[in-house]
Amino acid sequence: MQTFSIIMFILLIVEAINITLYLSQLYNSDVMILIDAIIIGSVSIVSLVEITVFSQRMRTILTHISEINLNSTKPQIRRILAVTVAANIFFVWRAVTESALVFLFLYLFRGRLFQIHT
Numbered sequence: 054m055q056t057f058s059i060i061m062f063i064l065l066i067v068e069a070i071n072i073t074l075y076l077s078q079l080y081n082s083d084v085m086i087l088i089d090a091i092i093i094g095s096v097s098i099v100s101l102v103e104i105t106v107f108s109q110r111m112r113t114i115l116t117h118i119s120e121i122n123l124n125s126t127k128p129q130i131r132r133i134l135a136v137t138v139a140a141n142i143f144f145v146w147r148a149v150t151e152s153a154l155v156f157l158f159l160y161l162f163r164g165r166l167f168q169i170h171t
Contacts, residue, residue, distance in 0.1 A: 056103065060096075060103075067092060068089075068092070071089065071092075072085075083158070083162045086158060087155060087158045087159070087162070090151050090154045090155045090158060093147075093151050094147075094148050094154075097145075097147040097151060098148050100144050101141055104137060104140045104141065105137060108133055108136075108137035111133050112133055112134070115129055115130050115133070116130070
């Protein structure tokens, strides 16, 4: 929970800086959209890593419980692995899509990204 809170606080600060820079007209809306796409892509990658780490911890705990209680926890481990794989596929897809969006924005907005909006 603490890691999630730290990530959300950093995300809030970066978004506040982004909005402040846009409202102070240091860059135009194209740059704001580009920065938002980069932030969302990085959040997907961070979520992917955190879910994988958490899943590994849960599987380790279930393995230890299985050894202590002499009960099989293989069905639970398989379910956790299936959910982890599905979540990883989703977040990889999001990260790839956001990266493609960033490159598309860079291609479309080249030459006019850092012009001051008048």
